[in-house]
Amino acid sequence: MRLTFCLYAGMRDVTVRNWNRVWRNRGKFYDYPAKIPQPLLDRGTEVVDMSNQKPQLQQWTPPVSDDPRWAKMIPPEEQPDWKDEPAFVHKDDVRLFEGVKQACLIAKAQHFDSFPPCVDQLIGAVETSDRDLLLQRGIMQSQVWNTDQDKLPHPPKHPRKPIWKWKRKHGITRLKSSLILLRNMLRMSHSHITDFPSLNLRKQIVDLPFYSYVMYKDKPIIMRETLDMLLTSDQMLAPFGDESIIDASVMHKIPDMWPVFPTVDFLETNNYELCNEAGFRREGQFTSPHTLIQVPRKTHWETQNYQASQVMTCLQYTAALARNKFGEDVRILPEPICVQHVMLEESRIFFTFFQLNTLDLSSDTGIKNLVWTGPVSQLFEKVMGQPWMPRPLKFDKLVNFNPAAYENFLAVYLSGLPELSGKSRAEDLS
Template identity: 25%
Template sequence: MAASMLTHSMSAAGLPCARTSGLRCLSISAPRSRRKDVQPRQRKEPMEIPGLERITYADRCYYVPWLARPQFPRFEMNWNPQYYRCPPAQEMALYKEQPSYVFNPKCRLLGGVKQALWLTKSKLIEGLPQRILKLCEDPAYTFPNHEELVHNAISSACLWSTTEEIREREEYCPKLLESLLHLCRTQHCTYPSLSQRTFVENWKLATSWHKDSTIYHIRGTNGSLICAKTPLEPLASSSEIQATEPHVLESLHPLSPAIDLQEVNVYEEKNDIGFKDGFPYPNLHTVYLTEPCSTRAKFSPDQLRAKMIMIAFGGAVAKARILFGEDVKTLPQPVVVQSVGTDGQLFHFMVLQLNTLDFQSNDGIKNLVWMDGDQALYDTVACKPKIKRKVVLIPAGIAGFKPETFVKFWAMYLNGAV
């Protein structure tokens, strides 16, 4: 490019250029491998002529240029899973013509909470149930010295275990959640009923349901779970459940209700809560979820709340079918599951009460969802202050600590034990 510009300028000025004076002009071009117009060489398929046998170098066991390339049968190593090749979907035993849609922990619902409410046929109620609010306000159930303990837990997760100015959320988010759960477990001596629970990590769930002639599934490993020997009591009375009949589900038009869900044709409709028969803690209590915190799968607060609804709903459906059978529509006893989600700073609290499994239409009794989201535990955390033009924008340490968020966290944990 530089040589062509030099030649053009010389010819424009009336000077002899390299082309007219007999001098060699070097041209600068990109390597052949970097050109976009160069297509990779494709191997030609051997031509098959009926009645003629191709002479190959298979018997000689080495390459001969003037002989044809032999075609050997595909090597199969059945004993090594690394070399296993999945057959086509149409040849699998579980293949079905009707497609279904799968929600897994990595799904980010574009419609957020609105889409989750439509899929689960639920009615949203802002705020926490009255029973949990009473636990927050009752002085008899106050967590002793919780402000100092929670402040130390935040410092341990975000400040004390690192020398960096800003710690990655992938590190401090799960550690903060584990520290808060550890504080709650220290009260087992004060409340003996809390000892009748167990903590399950990497909880696996599989459930399915039909809605508007479409099959939906929930699959995958979903955060952590607290299980109890006794189930949570229903939060809404029979009259409140019947009052949900006039409620109309919000439409997602022009979006499809299955947007962002994985479409599959190879599936099996099953309900597995992840526990074997005889497990001493068979009842779901609270599901704890953390925001993935990665750049590729980062969840917005609305998408995290939708994920909480979907996973709690899947666990409630699987548990209801285990208790009352596969064909039950109206549940004799509602199933209640709690959920807590966080990204390391904001906490979301949700309670779901499953009232019905009749998803053939949007009419009739609805399920209930109580949601209290965007509850910040603190405003900022920094190892060093951020100063701009002699003004402290972000102070060092923990700023804007809100202990009332932990009070709700403690009330959700204590629910069902008092």
């Protein structure tokens, strides 16, 4: 299409209505076929219309025949892991909109909105010297005392200035600040090794991959994820719920989401393998998982979405441990398998405790798995600055420092120590 003189003339009137009319009536240009001069036809000269000719291109071949950069993509149905029956895929970015209710429906679990009694009695039972000072230094190191100058995403719109044009800031990313604060709190918790020598048997494994699956209603739900950190011990955690709680779970009724299936938020794939990889070897010391620690990559989720992700991760991880320990066909576990899960989202700490009793997720009858979710611990709050306001409100600031939130983290870290087993808060660890 060519811009003709008439089309340019229509630009004089800037009204959209007139421009559309000119474009509709005079915006098309018809290219008439070329006229061949008669002398060329008399001479018998061959005239070739180049508009219909396609260039002859030679097929290029790489100098190295097996160069992976130029390898042809194998169709999914021709790959060796192709299955006719699709499977659901759960990742760390899958958001369960119904929260813990939906996760417990998949995990066939009974939910308790509190800390387990064995962990609750440790909250505030151990005193940390210079706790407030060390926490404040750890927070400042994660938020201010760092030389990183990465380009940060645009902050959300402020309700007082919805059309304010924010400038891109440079500083510490949320992921790195959370990891720095996490390492500081782990270091503070491990400093009690003089009082509890069993902490010497704890080991921290960073970036641990695991691959697991569960069969829900005879359909697999697979999960391949990388944990930010795994805290191991020399022995497995004792069951959070005793035999009476396990027997009473038979009478618990699993909530229903009908007519929506609980797997509505999952994606499906036909390329998968059913594996049980816990991420570390089974022989030797430090091979008993104690606490799963993760830093979420999504920052717009609600509390129930974070906790639902924790429940699903615990379910998949304990399922891999159960199959490695009791066999591939295990349904009702001979003994429970328990893990703890801690999620740190910049300043908020989420706690989840999971006890796997059964892998028979095809029916809602029988004994249930047990889930405890503790209250969210807010260590501090970060108030975003308002550049249009006077200097006191112009820059970001940290407020509402709450050192008591660290006591919950310390109780989870000290859970399962032989020195603390059987002791209550009333004894004050004397």
